[in-house]
Amino acid sequence: MDRENFVQLLARIYATREKEIGCEDAQTLLPTYVDIEIAGGNPGEPLPQVKAHIRQCSDCAEEYEGLRLVAAREAQGRLAQAGESLGHFEARPTKEWGGPVESLPAGISHRESGEPAVRGGD
Numbered sequence: 001m002d003r004e005n006f007v008q009l010l011a012r013i014y015a016t017r018e019k020e021i022g023c024e025d026a027q028t029l030l031p032t033y034v035d036i037e038i039a040g041g042n043p044g045e046p047l048p049q050v051k052a053h054i055r056q057c058s059d060c061a062e063e064y065e066g067l068r069l070v071a072a073r074e075a076q077g078r079l080a081q082a083g084e085s086l087g088h089f090e091a092r093p094t095k096e097w098g099g100p101v102e103s104l105p106a107g108i109s110h111r112e113s114g115e116p117a118v119r120g121g122d
Helices: 003-014 023-038 048-056 058-075 082-090
Strands: 108-110 116-118
Touching: 023 048, 023 058, 048 058
Parallel strands: none
Antiparallel strands: 108 116
């Protein structure tokens, strides 16, 4: 273990609290946590255990980041509708999927890697 990982591990150990929640409880509360954050509030005030948990648990932190990204795009009106997403998935031009480039929905382009990207997106 290198020094940086060791220091991070120690920081996580010292950040533990007397009252903590597990992954199941944290993931149940994540949508509320993200809603408060997207609304401009401080979710750490009403849900300090969730804040502490996502600082220590990389799996829940990843779940939080994904949920936050989806919620932010939805709040900006940039979240694709289910039909658009399905069309995008079905038209994916990779060797394993075999979809032709011409079949991509409007607004979809290809990155150099061959993965489709929505124009104007991230």
